[in-house]
Amino acid sequence: xxxxxxxxxxxxxxxxxxxxxxxxxxxxxxxxxxxxxxxxxxxxxxxxxxxxxxxxxxxxxxxxxxxxxxxxxxxxxxxxxxxxxxxxxxxxxxxxxx
Amino acid sequence: xxxxxxxxxxxxxxxxxxxxxxxxxxxxxxxxxxxxxxxxxxxxxxxxxxxxxxxxxxxxxxxxxxxxxxxxxxxxxxxxxxxxxxxxxxxxxxxxxxxxxxxxxxxxxxxxxxxxxxxxxxxxxxxxxxxxxxxxxxxxxxxxxxxxxxxxxxxxxxxxxxxxxxxxxxxxxxxxxxxxxxxxxxxxxxxxxxxxxxxxxxxxxxxxxxxxxxxxxxxxxxxxxxxxxxxxxxxxxxxxxxxxxxxxxxxxxxxxxxxxxxxxxxxxxxxxxxxxxxxxxxxxxxxxxxxxxxxxxxxxxxxxxxxxxxxxxxxxxxxxxxxxxxxxxxxxxxxxxxxxxxxxxxxxxxxxxxxxxxxxxxxxxxxxxxxxxxxxxxxxxxxxxxxxxxxxxxxxxxxxxxxxxxxxxxxxxxxxxxxxxxxxxxxxxxxxxxxxxxxxxxxxxxxxxxxxxxxxxxxxxxxxxxxxxxxxxxxxxxxxxxxxxxxxxxxxxxxxxxxxxxxxxxxxxxxxxxxxxxxxxxxxxxxxxxxxxxxxxxxxxxxxxxxxxxxxxxxxxxxxx
Numbered sequence: 326x327x328x329x330x331x332x333x334x335x336x337x338x339x340x341x342x343x344x345x346x347x348x349x350x351x352x353x354x355x356x357x358x359x360x361x362x363x364x365x366x367x368x369x370x371x372x373x374x375x376x377x378x379x380x381x382x383x384x385x386x387x388x389x390x391x392x393x394x395x396x397x398x399x400x401x402x403x404x405x406x407x408x409x410x411x412x413x414x415x416x417x418x419x420x421x422x423x
Numbered sequence: 424x425x426x427x428x429x430x431x432x433x434x435x436x437x438x439x440x441x442x443x444x445x446x447x448x449x450x451x452x453x454x455x456x457x458x459x460x461x462x463x464x465x466x467x468x469x470x471x472x473x474x475x476x477x478x479x480x481x482x483x484x485x486x487x488x489x490x491x492x493x494x495x496x497x498x499x500x501x502x503x504x505x506x507x508x509x510x511x512x513x514x515x516x517x518x519x520x521x522x523x524x525x526x527x528x529x530x531x532x533x534x535x536x537x538x539x540x541x542x543x544x545x546x547x548x549x550x551x552x553x554x555x556x557x558x559x560x561x562x563x564x565x566x567x568x569x570x571x572x573x574x575x576x577x578x579x580x581x582x583x584x585x586x587x588x589x590x591x592x593x594x595x596x597x598x599x600x601x602x603x604x605x606x607x608x609x610x611x612x613x614x615x616x617x618x619x620x621x622x623x624x625x626x627x628x629x630x631x632x633x634x635x636x637x638x639x640x641x642x643x644x645x646x647x648x649x650x651x652x653x654x655x656x657x658x659x660x661x662x663x664x665x666x667x668x669x670x671x672x673x674x675x676x677x678x679x680x681x682x683x684x685x686x687x688x689x690x691x692x693x694x695x696x697x698x699x700x701x702x703x704x705x706x707x708x709x710x711x712x713x714x715x716x717x718x719x720x721x722x723x724x725x726x727x728x729x730x731x732x733x734x735x736x737x738x739x740x741x742x743x744x745x746x747x748x749x750x751x752x753x754x755x756x757x758x759x760x761x762x763x764x765x766x767x768x769x770x771x772x773x774x775x776x777x778x779x780x781x782x783x784x785x786x787x788x789x790x791x792x793x794x795x796x797x798x799x800x801x802x803x804x805x806x807x808x809x810x811x812x813x814x815x816x817x818x819x820x821x822x823x824x825x826x827x828x829x830x831x832x833x834x835x836x837x838x839x840x841x842x843x844x845x846x847x848x849x850x851x852x853x854x855x856x857x858x859x860x861x862x863x864x865x866x867x868x869x870x871x872x873x874x875x876x877x878x879x880x881x882x883x884x885x886x887x888x889x890x891x892x893x894x895x896x897x898x899x900x901x902x903x904x905x906x907x908x909x910x911x912x913x914x915x916x917x918x919x920x921x922x923x924x925x926x927x928x929x930x931x932x933x934x935x936x937x938x939x940x941x942x943x944x945x946x947x948x949x950x951x952x953x954x955x956x957x958x959x960x961x962x963x964x965x966x967x968x969x970x971x972x973x974x975x976x977x978x979x980x981x982x983x984x
Contacts, residue, residue: 344596356665360673369677371772373666377659378776381652385602393431416669423672 335397343391346404347384353411355380360418432607439600441814441833444807446582446597448840451807453579454650455800456571456848458785458793461527462940463571467855469926470563471556472941473529478522478721479557481701485533488560489520489729492535494551495565502549507541514538516691517729518548524557524722526743526788531557568870570851574877580658583874588661594654595662601651608640629816636809639802646799647806653783656776685764687754688733696732696758704760708738708753711765717751718744722786726757735763743788747774748781804841811837815895823898831892834901838888842907843881845951849914850880852948856921900966908959915952919945 358376363369391400425431456463465472479485499510514537522533534552554563568574577583584590622634640647655662666674682689701724709719722741728734734757739750752766769777781787785796815834822830854876858869867875884907891903922945923929933942 352663352665355663356669359665359670363673363677367772368770369666369674371770374776375772377663378656378779380663381599381655381659384599385606388599388603389432389435389606392425392435393428412669419670419673423676 338397339392342397342400343388346401347387349408350387350404351380351384353408354383356415357411360415364418364422429610432610436604436607436611440604440810443597443600444810445836445840446593447601448804448807449844450579450594450597451800451803452844453575455797457576457579458796460571460576462944464569465940466944467570468567471530475527475529476557478524478724484560485522489535492551494549498549498551502539502547505543505547506539507543511540519725519727520729521725525786526741530554566869568873570855591658591661598651598654605644605648629813632809632812632816636806636813639806643799643802647803650783653779657780657783687735687763691728691731692733694732695730698757699760701736704736704755705738711753712740723750732758742786746781746787747777748784748786749777808841819898828896831895834895835888835892838901838903839885842911843884845911846884846907847877847881849918851877852918853921856925905959905962908955911955912952912959915948918948
């Protein structure tokens with residue numbers, strides 16, 4: 326590879342961002358999808374299925390982005406921050422429904 | 424980290440592909456074998472070599488067998504630590520009885536689940552399952568491993584590594600990487616259309632390996648993408664168990680509402696009640712399917728809350744005539760046979776989901792498509808294997824110059840996953856034919872021993888591949904490639920021969936009788952052996968010849984970043 330700046334720490338950070346950050350982000354997305362769609366009267370398993378299907382495509386996208394993005398810190402911030410935010414909103418919706 | 428998008432994708436493609444390609448190779452190969460898992464079961468269990476059977480009579484045949492069933496020791500081990508105090512001698516409260524078959528199954532799988540008294544948590548169920556001959560009700564021995572559906576198939580999605588479900592997670596992560604490798608592979612190559620038609624076998628190994636890598640990757644791109652993606656969707660509940668964790672209260676609320684809507688009792692009533700004729704309910708279900716113009720074979724029959732007033736019987740269709748994986752279930756009150764409910768047509772989302780998973784799991788009847796699946800899976804194997812070869816070929820001069828051993832490791836792992844995996848596969852088949860039907864007291868079960876042979880063979884050929892790998896460090900071919908090809912060329916006909924000797928089913932007989940499950944598998948093994956023989960001769964000639972020239976190296980460098 327013709328890149329010169331591949332420090333081990335940086336590579337591990339990229340992989341961590343793509344895998345763990347991506348997982349957190351997709352978890353939030355699916356949780357929000359289930360809660361949000363259920364709140365809109367979509368049956369539970371339909372909400373779950375559509376969120377899963379889109380969730381895996383989203384995982385692929387953010388995983389690739391984690392390696393393509395210029396700043397790995399921003400990737401961490403968006404994926405973990407976004408994941409936590411969506412997970413939190415999902416729980417709030419859930420509490421308002423049960 | 425990288426100068427541009429293309430380089431970042433090339434990095435990801437190379438290194439993730441290298442590390443997880445070995446796992447992906449096994450997933451693709453055993454997935455391809457799983458397409459014919461039921462047929463491989465017939466090969467492995469000669470007593471089951473008869474035609475597929477419909478669901479037998481419940482009243483006459485299944486009911487007494489179910490009534491006699493009790494969980495075995497291995498079943499009890501699963502629940503032992505979920506109970507306060509000792510387990511009872513007998514389990515009498517039946518949560519569910521079930522029987523499952525497909526249009527390719529001569530034998531019938533049945534299972535029973537029992538309530539566990541004194542369980543620490545509610546809803547703990549102990550399961551027991553058996554395989555029977557649906558014509559006579561005779562039980563098959565538990566020790567007979569269904570190598571196709573009981574070993575190769577779970578290997579495909581779980582690596583048969585069940586500790587903490589880790590096998591599923593490795594396969595799931597590999598699937599994600601497969602998707603990423605496909606996208607990044609397309610990004611790396613601008614001339615994607617031309618690569619559909621490019622294969623130059625006479626050029627350097629590096630050049631032709633890359634051609635074949637691109638060709639198999641691009642030709643089967645939709646296949647690879649679809650299967651990796653739907654594989655993830657099928658096990659979404661394991662990878663993102665949100666409905667059972669974070670969203671559990673919503674899920675439970677939905678379950679209660681659903682039970683009210685469907686009218687199917689969620690719990691026992693606590694009042695004993697007999698079971699009416701289930702055969703009559705099956706006949707009624709078939710009448711209703713026929714009214715809707717649907718094929719009427721029963722795929723799945725299940726009784727819930729057996730012996731209780733709330734008991735009900737569900738009859739599901741075998742989905743032989745369409746892709747989506749649904750059963751048009753029809754439910755009856757067990758004590759009276761009164762119709763409780765017909766499943767409504769699927770919602771749009773459910774239909775999409777059932778189509779995606781159904782096309783992957785392939786329960787429908789379509790032999791041509793079945794073979795295309797095998798070819799697609801093998802194309803995936805070729806794509807990954809040529810990826811390894813390209814990786815080593817591209818770097819071998821640099822490695823030789825630096826005295827690096829990295830190429831040896833990658834190459835030996837490639838040998839292990841290509842010829843080694845095939846040898847392990849023949850290993851379990853040969854063990855299956857050679858082990859005696861009953862083993863001495865104190866030995867592991869026959870099915871367990873077969874699995875040990877599989878893993879043992881694989882480890883042995885891996886050791887062989889590493890021991891013979893020294894020439895790779897000088898930029899030469901590892902002789903393990905040709906040696907293992909030769910071993911395959913010998914063992915493949917031996918496997919087929921052993922089937923003949925131990926069962927009397929030789930190819931002339933199976934082909935003339937049209938018994939394709941065994942004839943087809945024998946033929947596939949033989950074709951594999953012939954290909955291995957051709958490969959061995961080719962490799963030997965190449966190993967003796969001069970080291971390869973360096974034509975096209977520059978070209979390949981440019982293309983592959």
